[in-house]
Amino acid sequence: MNTASLAKRLIGHALFWPVTVLVVMLLANIVFTPGFLDIRIEQGHLYGSLIDILLFGAPLILVAIGMTMVIATGGIDLSVGATVAISGALACDLISKGHGLPVAIGTAVGVSVLLGLWNGLLVTRLGIQPIIATLILMVAGRGIAQLITGGQIITINDQGYKLIGGGYWLGLPFAIILVAVALAVTAVLTRRTALALLIEAVGGNAEAARLTGIRSRGLIVLAYVFCGLCAGVAGLMISSNTLSADGNNAGLWIELDAILAVVLGGTALTGGRFSLAGTVLxxxxxxxxxxxxxxAGIPPRTTLVFSAAVVTIVCLIQSPAFRARFSRKKRRRPAPPVPTNPQQEVAA
Known part of the structure; x- marks a missing residue:
């Protein structure tokens, strides 16, 4: 295989552009922060900007993994932000009232799973479109979280709970380890078994999958339950990192970031084939x-505009149609027409 063919295959890989964009963004930060890529060890713990990106991005990665499964089935879940808020509010409220850590975490995760089950049943049993079914919980769930907190920010002081989102284990932030384990388990279950094939079949055509003997409804419900579980654990991470629960702002708009992460990773919103590695990227x-x-010190008033511009550029770079239209490939000149009249040949 020659170099040109290898380069063409590399550029055509689904993860090439997400990796390229991420590397370029990391290198660009060196201009503003010379030691941006440095990682140091203090008191046995790893610190640095790269560690911070993984730590603060851990809840989003976890929610995006769950969102990937839902989107792969052809659905969408707009309620993950509300589930994040409810999970954190429940855990902090129970801890503040003297309940043990296992009870608080178990209740929060259990309720999150039930919320995912609720979404799945609305979609499969009642036939409500996913965007509407999850929009119901997106609106009502935020109100439920505020009812749990009484409209106030609940603060706690439990170092055991702090470990989930802000503690360290084996020198690494525990949240990063938790996400790595969740990603590994999901990858094994979907790529080492037939589960991924079944999910992609349902996302491609749920009715055709059902006619071939696949339990489409059960898989769709399972995807929403898993997404609720991921959102619930992410809620524990966010609230434990600050040892507080804010029913109004916790997980606000994380559903949009999760959907964007899935799309940037190469998974189509129409369902079917999905990429967990792409979602993480x-x-x-x-x-x-x-x-x-x-x-970079970008003014706060222009932050959203800057983010939108960068995301637009990234999406265009990843678009094969956009790259094909604006590529600088040389077009071959058409060959001159062959004369059909013998007199023309003599004249020539």
Missing amino acids: GALIIQTLDTTIYT
Whole structure:
């Protein structure tokens, strides 16, 4: 295989452009922060900007993994932000009232799973479109979280709970380890078994999958339950990192970032084939973009516009149609027409 063919295959790989964009963004931060890529060890713990990106991006990565499964089935979940808020509010409220850590975490995760089950049943049993079914919980869930907190910010002081989102284990932030384990388990279940094939079949054509004997409804419900579980654990991360629960702002708009991460990773919103690695890269791109905004000193009033511009550029770069239209490939000149009249040949 020659170099040109290898380069063409490399550029054509689904993860080439997400990786390229992420690397370019990380290198660009060196201009504003010379030691941006440095990683140091203090008191046995790893610190540095790269560690911070992984730490602060951990909840988004976890939510995006769950969102990937839902989108792969042809659905969408707009309620993950509300689930994040409810999970954190429940855990902090129970801890503040003297309940043990296992009870608080178990209740929060259990309720998150039930919320995912609720979404799945609305979609499969009642036939409500996913965007409407999850929009119901997106609106009502935020109100439920505020009812749990009483409209106030609940603060706690539990170092055991702090470990989930702000603690360290084996020198690494525990949240990063938790996300790595969740990603590994999801990858094994979907890529080492037939589960991925079944999910992609449902996302491609749920009715055709059902006619071939696949339990489409069960898989769709399972995807929403898993997404609710991921959002619930992410809610624990966010609230434990600050040892507080804010029913109004916790997880606000994280559903949009999760959907964007899935799209940036190459998974189509129409369902079917999905990429967990691409989703993780998409989430890291979003978190790196947020970090870049702060390190570059971009004024707060233009932050959203800058983010939208960068995301637009990234999406265009990843678009095969856009690259094909604006590529600088030389077009071959058409060969001159062959004369059909013998007199023309003599004249020539």
